[in-house]
Structure formats: C-alpha cells, structure tokens
Amino acid sequence: MANASLVRWFCRIYRGLLYAYPRDFRRRYGREMAQVFGDRCYDATQTRGLVGLLCFAARTTADWLATTVREGVASISADPQFSGGAQPAFDGLPTFYTSETYSPRRGALINGGVLSVGIFVGLYLVMSHWTSHAISSTALIGSHHQSRSHLFEMESPSAAPAELNLEIRIKPERGRPKDVWSQTLLLLTGSPVPLQLQVPRMEPKQAAAGRKGAQGAAAQGSNDPKTGMKSNTSSEKPPGLWARLRLFASAIAAPLSGHPIPPAPAGRLPVAAASSPQPEQYEEWDDPKGGFPAMYFRVILVLGALDADHDGIISSSEIANASAVLRGLDRNHDGKLTPDECGQGTGDAPVKGGVPERARLEFMRLHPVLAALDADHNGEISASEIQNAPAALKALDKNGDGTLTQDEVLPDPVAIAVGLVMRLDENGDGKISRDERSGELARRYRDLLDAADQNKTGFVTEQEVANEIRRRAVLTGILPQDQMPKTSH
C-alpha cells in the first residue's frame, strides 16, 4: 500500500527531526513522540486517506518548528536550583542570584548557534531577494498608526492624532546617487531626476555634435517667441542625459537669481564649446562615462583650460602650467580673470542689467578651483593670484598625489543646492520672502522651503535653507550623521 510506505517514510523523517530537540528532552520523550507520531499518521491515513496524512504532516511540521524553539530556549534557561529568579529575603525585598555559577550546556549552545545561523542566512536571502525588486526600493523602518481595534487604550500625549499617522521609509544604500548632479537634485526635489526641464533647440551643427544625449531634448515643442527656444512639455519625451547634464551645469554657472535650472539660449552653445567646437572633443565629452564631471569641466572654463589633455585630471604638469593657461582666458587683457571669464553665465541668456555683485561672489565661492585661485575672495582672480595659481591649486590636492582628481575639484552638492535655492532671493536681502516664494520656480521647492521655515515666519533665511538641505543630505546618506544640523527637526 502506497500510503503505508509514505507513513514509514514520514516516521523516519520525524525521527530525524527529533534531533532538533534538546538532548535531555529527546532522550526522555523522543521514543514516545515518534510512537505517537506513527499512530497519528496511521489514524489520519485510515480516516482521510492521503490528504489527511499530508494535512497531519503539515500540522506536525508547524508544531515541530514552534516546539523546538521553545524547548531549546527552555533548555538554556537556568535550572530551578540555579535559578536567577527572585527569592524573598528576610526583609521582604526580593534578591536576585547572578548566573556566574551557571553556564549553558554545550549541546544547547550548539543548537542555539545553528539555529541563529539558519535564521540569519534565511533573513539575508529574503532581504536580498526583496530589495532586488524595484517595487520594493524603499524599506519600511518605522510606522505608527492609530489602533483600529481600540482594544488597547493607551495614554496619548498632546500630539494630535493626525500627526501620529506617520511612516518613515528610507531608501536602501545602493540607491543613493553618488555624483554631484544627482545629489543636488535629490536635495532640492527629493528625486535624483529633474522634475521638468526646459531644453533649448540646437542648431543642426550643434545638434549633430550633441545628438546622443539630447535626442529627447530636441524633440517637438512649441517655439517660445521671446527666447526662440523650444520648450519640452510633459507630453514630450524627457530630455536625454547629455541635455540634462548640460542644463544643470549651466544652472550652477548661471549668473542670476530666479533660474534654478535655466535654459540655454537658442542658437548658442556654452562659451567653452563655442570657443573650441572641434567635433572630436564633443564626441569625447559625449561619452556617458564622462557624465557630470566632463560637463562640469566644460562649463567652468578655468577647469577646462587647465585640463589641457581633457582626461578629467589636472596633472602636475598642468598645475605647473596653470599661470600661463589662465592668462590665456583673459579675453579683455586686463591682467585679471573676472567671473565671466571663469565661466559664469556659461550657457545662459544675456543678463539684463548686468550680474549682481553677490551672484559674482557666490559663483567664485561655490566652485572649489575658483575659490582656491581667488585667494582674497574679492570675486576676481588678480594678476598676482594668477601668478600664484600653481601653489593655490596644490592646496586642493588633499591626497597629496600631485594631481587634482575630480573628487578634489567638483563642488559640494550641499553648497550648490543652497546657492540654487537662494537665487530665489531676488532683492538680495538674504531671505526668501513670501512674494519671492510665490513664483513658479519657487513652487518647485515648496516642500523644501516649507520645511526650512521652521519658525513659520513666512520668510526663509539662507541659514534655514542650509540647515534643511544639510538635514536632507544626512538623511539621504550624502553627509555623515554627525553633520546633522542642531536646529533640525
């Protein structure tokens, strides 16, 4: 009979499973348990056939799982004579024995160790499988909801019930963007992908040069009668990586407030590209491996000039030759480099009324290379500072290898994000007022500004913006925990 054979197999398996119980328990009850299991198997087979046998086996497996853990825990707890439980003392107060004289049996330790390893491996496999799915790109790390059952009454503090409906989710480490561009966007918008970008229409020659990345950007759109640009709308294809990188790099070089992610003017490429339009350079820069750093080197003209061989590294010979290269950027031959000559306004529309002085100072302060060269921080690189350029650049060489790598010259995403947001401060009073927050561009940062305005005064100071962005940077892992601002939420 097939079922009888199956019962015998089940009994053999169960006798093996009994070894998961503590040795004392198994020796005392193992034979009886195996006997009872066999009896129940035959019973189940007689009354309900194969289905009954399988159901019983499933229930017994669950019973085995629960009771092995319970008996294992019980076996490592202290015996009554060694109990750490409270004993009444002469004065009525409980006394507690320590477990110094007691140590678990070796078998119990082995059982516990095997069980722990099994649980850890199982959890690891489950979590690694779970986090590999895009749908589970966030992990729930905390939650509070009001009880729906109301079975348990709790003393509720003064917090409003609505405020208690809170879930905290954190993105897994591997999802954290690592380049300045994505980090800045993440800090500003909560997403490493731009919400919506305006992308300029390119002239055929330029479009051919940058076609790989800007295919989406150069798609159909309505011409803006004022700027002559095509702007992409939500119904159009999103801009390609190249176009997005170019816009962002242009944004951080933008001279004026009010354009966090400004469009480049139609028919005009960034100055650096226009001044050196060799197709092979475009192809080189268009390499996706170059990414944002390649674009940054192109927009910050000083960096592009210093990196003569376009390998993304300022070598020791290039550092030594810095003074001569910088003098070559002095277009008006006044012996010094202005922010414009360093790359400010690269890719942007002409500025009506000129560039505000604070924007010029901000530009020279945000970019590490320019800040190092402009030693007196007056917003210009003077002749003496040009002369001293090699020494100033060597000060950026943090690892002392004689060269400047990208991580040593790329800007701080937190500073960039603060600078972009503070461009909403049109009157330059150091605050973003209600009026300045009402514009369309400001609405992109509404969440950030609302969170930054901790004292609910309606205006946001630069310090508040910096604190909020720094807080986001810590929460997203861009900055370490110890850099959390003290005035944060």
Next chain:
Amino acid sequence: MPKAPTPQDLLPLTPPVFHILLALSGEERHGYGIMQEVARQTDDALDLGPGTLYGCLKRMLAAGLVEESEERPDPALDDERRRYYRMTSLGERVVRAEAQRLASAVSVARAKRLLGPGKALVAEGKS
C-alpha cells in the same frame, strides 16, 4: 525553603494544559490516548502535536500536576513501551480551580447576554 505552589498560583492554565488535565481526570492515559481524548473533548478544535503534548507533559511533571504511572499495560492489550500518565492531587485541585474560573467567566458572559443556554448554543455550533 520555597513554599509549595497553591492552585491559584498556577492559574490561568493554557488551553493545552487544561485539556490534558481534563483528559487525565479520573483515568490514566498514554500520550496517544491523551491526544485522542483532547480531540474528542474539543470536537477536534484542539489538535495537539507531539511536540506540544510532550512539552506540556514535561512542565506538568515538573510542576507536580501529573505523574508517571508505574504500572505497565498488559502486553497483550497494549504496547508495553507506552508510558501512562495520571493526574496528581495538586493537578486535580488546579483543574478544578481553572474550571471554576472559567465557569465564573461563563456566568459573566451569560449575565451580559453574550451567551445563551449551553445546550442550545452547542447545538447551534454543531449545526
């Protein structure tokens, strides 16, 4: 010297322990017999697995609620390797106290009209 536990100290009992004591009330049984009796008492609502049964018996033996019978069954009638368990006097007092506690709870439920007449309800439950 630690004082011997009173029945009240051991209450409330878990359902498996309570039903094992009920199964051993007035009769010695071996493990399989206890399982069958518990299933009968509860209309198969409580199905004890071997691990649960013998884990409970171990703790009940330690607490003095049950004891192992020295007598072995007649080999002609049953497997002589089986061990029989019987309830101790402490076990009997404990199961009485637990039954009384549950009866009090049932009385309260009846007073609050949460429970109808016993027979009618049982019949309703079976239907």
